[in-house]
Amino acid sequence: MSLLNFRHHVFAGAFIAAAFASPAHAEEPRIVSVGGSTTEIVYALDAESDLVGVDSTSLYPKAAREFPDVGYVRQLSAEGLLSLRPTLILAGAEAGPEAALTQTEAAGVRIVKLEEGYTPEEVAKHIEAIGAALGREEKAAEVAGIFRADVKAVLAEVAQIKTHPRVLFMLQAGRGPMLVSGKHTAANAMIELAGGVNAVSEFSGYKPFSPEAATLAAPDVILMASDTVEALGGAEAVLSQTALAPTPAARDGRLVSMDALYLAGFGPRLAHAIHDLAAELHPEHEFAPLPARPWTEAE
Incomplete structure (x- = not known):
């Protein structure tokens, strides 16, 4: 094989490998959801058909357990995340370690990391943030509105106790x-x-x-x-x-x-x-x- 042909084969092989590994070439959304509540929001927004993987805390609904498991939410690895060729990773506030997320992002994967917060309003904001990341703003606004109304109703009753x-x-x-x-x-x-x-x-x-x-x-x-x-x-x-x-x-x-x-x-x-x-x-x-x-x- 001539040097020219050898270089051609090396370049072609490298191009194919890069195309396979890079989410930029994916035709359809490939979402990995990390965090039980994050996965619940994906389902609430009717976006589960775009999921390709979840973490081990994603236990509800039961259907989420059928997806490939990338590991415990706080003990992720870049290799495990990238093996699913995601186009987007939705990461709850507890997702980590940070090094794994940084390496994954450096490989060209978009990551949306939620802020930690233990208030109903933070949950509503998480719903809206995930809706924006998925291009489902209208659905997210609907779900967040219903959620806020339900919280308001129950907290009004609790206040009477x-x-x-x-x-x-x-x-x-x-x-x-x-x-x-x-x-x-x-x-x-x-x-x-x-x-x-x-x-x-x-x-x-x-x-x-x-x-x-x-x-x-x-x-x-x-x-x-x-x-x-x-x-x-x-x-x-x-x-x-x-x-x-x-x-x-x-x-x-x-x-x-x-x-x-x-x-x-x-x-x-x-x-x-x-x-x-x-x-x-x-x-x-x-x-x-x-x-x-x-x-x-x-x-």
Whole structure:
């Protein structure tokens, strides 16, 4: 083979490889959604047909679990993201590490990163931001408008409640130690939105469970993710723990469990999650049901 032909073959091969790897040459949108609430928004905007991958926290709706999994939201790799040849990555605030996103963006992939925020208005802004990124502004405006109205309705009811139970949120972090939620967390925000008071306010974030501190916090209600309660042997087993047994929550048998993503995901189902948690925290009040929405009724 002549030198000229050799160079021609090398150039052609490199061009084909680049065309295959570069999203700029993709004919159709190829979206990777990273973050459970981010994926929920994609479905709420009827854009799931453009998805080619999600992260491992994208558990709702169930159909999202059928897509290729790029890994845990906080432990992404550029190689894993780029292997799906995405044209757009929608990244929740918790997505990382930053180096993986930077490398992916340097490869020519557009990334829309959402801002962290544990307020209903932040969720509405996330819906609008994803709508803009997907070219579905009109649909996003519709969904955000309905979402805001639902939140307004449930918060108006919560504002009427005179009782404010002390709530202790406990989290099992994988195989690690039990953690409790302080300030500036999704759990803290949900407790307050539902008319409760976080029983732990001495620190921010999540810290390892201290039996003595749990007893001193004297919670009226223990709040946990459903899978954590199941892993610990059920509500009775949880409330009978030495640290919790002396608390008002154990005395009154008040343990509330909810699906983790529903409870703390801060996605388009937030208004309904606030409603359901508020109903558990305030059994003396009969909350008016919120209308079912397509994004709350998906399988």
